[in-house]
Amino acid sequence: MRRSRIAVMLSSLALAAVSVLTGASTASAATGPYVALGDSYASGVGAGSYTSESGSCKRSTNAAPYLWAASHAPSSFSFMACSGAVTSDVLNNQLGPVNASTSLVSIAIGGNDAGFADVMTTCVTSSDSGCLSRINTARSFVQSTLPGRLDNVYNAIRGRAPSARVVVLGYPRFYKLGASCLGLSETKRAAINDAADYMNDTIGNVARNHGFTFGDVRGTFTGHELCSGSAWLHSVNWTNIGESYHPTASGQSGGYLPVLTNAA
Template sequence: MRRFRLTAYVTSFLFATAAALTGASAAQATENAAPTGYVALGDSYSSGVGAGSYDSGSGSCKRSTKAYPALWAAAHSPASFNFTACSGARTGDVLSGQLGPLGSGTGLVSLSIGGNDAGFADVMTTCVLQSESTCINRVNTARAYVTSTLPANLDKVYDAISAKAPAAHVVVLGYPRFYKIGGSCLAGLSENERKAINSAADLLNTTTAKRAADHGFSFGDVTTTFSGHEICSGSAWLHSVNWTNIGESYHPTAAGHSGGYLPVFTSAA
């Protein structure tokens, strides 16, 4: 009788211990497996320059409530939302000033970067103000940079993101082509210049996509969603030269973020 009671007691104790350990392990696993914070990094194409409705607290970074990160966060209510993307940012700026919110609780990261490293603003200024040959030479200089130097800079950013937020799903967003070839524009750049600029955007996207894939990140290609909405399309989601607010030139409008970037990011996220 005593042996039976002892056996029953030991058995009950073992079951209780196992249940307690299993419960604790499950709770810990649930806690560790549920990083749901969202951090939006990157340059002006992520901060929302060109979309208007800027957060006054973001200063020269010009973070917009109509930018795709803010739109996604409003629709999906992540556990936390940190928006550090900034106008003019290069890869070094992301490394030095944007990664602070990343951590073990970060489940999602978005990023667009590389255009400023390649000299995006200077390319467009050169092409608008100077000759066709000067424009194409400047585009070719940017292409050489994208091929030779940018990949290593992207690797540094991607490595840093993985180190600080190892559980995060990272979505790298690309850039749209600027021009519809054979479109409605009757003045401005030549078709040769427009083709060269579009081709450079394609190179930037393929280079970025390759580096993202090699780091296990997703790449969001927005060229398809912007197709039919380029400059010279008659229904542009990109600003052309804006002489009253030059910084918005060649950036997505609010419609470009909601109709061009947001669906791609939502699908990849």
């Protein structure tokens, strides 16, 4: 019995030594094909430096998936995320590169299904009561309908890539509360943050039910919300309205990339 234990210990040490010498890691998905799926938060809208081939999808070389691929050198990188995407767009247009050899998949999706752009437009242009009413409608959708849509996407990913590590990325809170800030009222800002929390909690629960890793970016964005004085998010951008309420390049590199790196 004693000899057996010693043999096991020596074998483990030898494997560890080989791993250190070769740089191998059974926990890392970095060596195989990587596919990045999702919406504008995944494609990098607001971060600038969009690739010419991506057109209206606005895939940025400053987006966290692109930065991760550049630093980890997976065997291939398919950047499929697209501005404006909803869950059906992922199912219909983005899953082509996902297959049995895929090692890592990242995805941020759900905000457009819940009407994120319309929520923010309503809150900017209407009263507190109008804003809260629109947010409540979105919350009802997130509770009743979004989980089923996410299930469809997550099932499709797992069916196509049974061995892949899947990282589901969430959304930041948008506002620092209690700060002097022009624009939306404190009531609106608090309600928007609460809605972001509800969205993240819902997405995270569904992701974990599928055995996926949820990448919560609320922590990395803390101190960098709108009204913080060091925002990693665009406020209303009248010159390029589509970038409003999206992460800047710093938000992608400082807010999303560390979370993706840790989860991958």
